[in-house]
Amino acid sequence: MKAAKGGDHDAFAELWRRHFKRVSRTVNQITRNPADAEDAVQDTFLKAYSHLHTFNCQAKFSTWLTRIAINSALMILRGRRSHLYTLANSFTDGETWLEWEVQDGRVDIEGTYAKKEASQKLNAAILNLRPPLRHVMQIYQQNDNSMAEIAEIAGLSIPATKSRMLRARRALRQRLTSK
Structure with a gap:
């Protein structure tokens, strides 16, 4: 550095x-x-x-x-x-503005909805975990930190953090695949 x-x-x-x-x-x-x-x-x-x-x-x-x-x-x-807003509003028809709908071909509505639904299911499953497992999983999910950073934030040792993350992932996998 x-x-x-x-x-x-x-x-x-x-x-x-x-x-x-x-x-x-x-x-x-x-x-x-x-x-x-x-x-x-x-x-x-x-x-x-x-x-x-x-x-x-x-x-x-x-x-x-x-x-x-x-x-x-x-x-x-x-x-x-x-x-896009400027482009859409730069066309006029006499004294009234035309409505221009700019289609974004990159947006996959079904895929976006499926991701949102999966995310909601995951969040609900995380909320149903036991508090010690839920706490480390929420830290990981919010910040995408390393194990050492999660351990520091949670006030745990790195091995304890790894163990809780493993148990939390197993519990989540079981809940999400059994439905």
């Missing part, structure tokens, strides 16, 4: 290699479009590189980078929404 902050390009390239998958996964979940996700990843690393001197090392680098990625993805979505 210090070398990258000092301007070492190879050190920053190593940071890129370490965090590329996490950043890609984050922006893909937000944009749900490969082209927009690619733009957001590039924007994220460009901003991180140009603002690396402002990183104060009080937070984890991955947290700081993820925040940049989220903001980049959201800015791309805002830009796209604003562009």
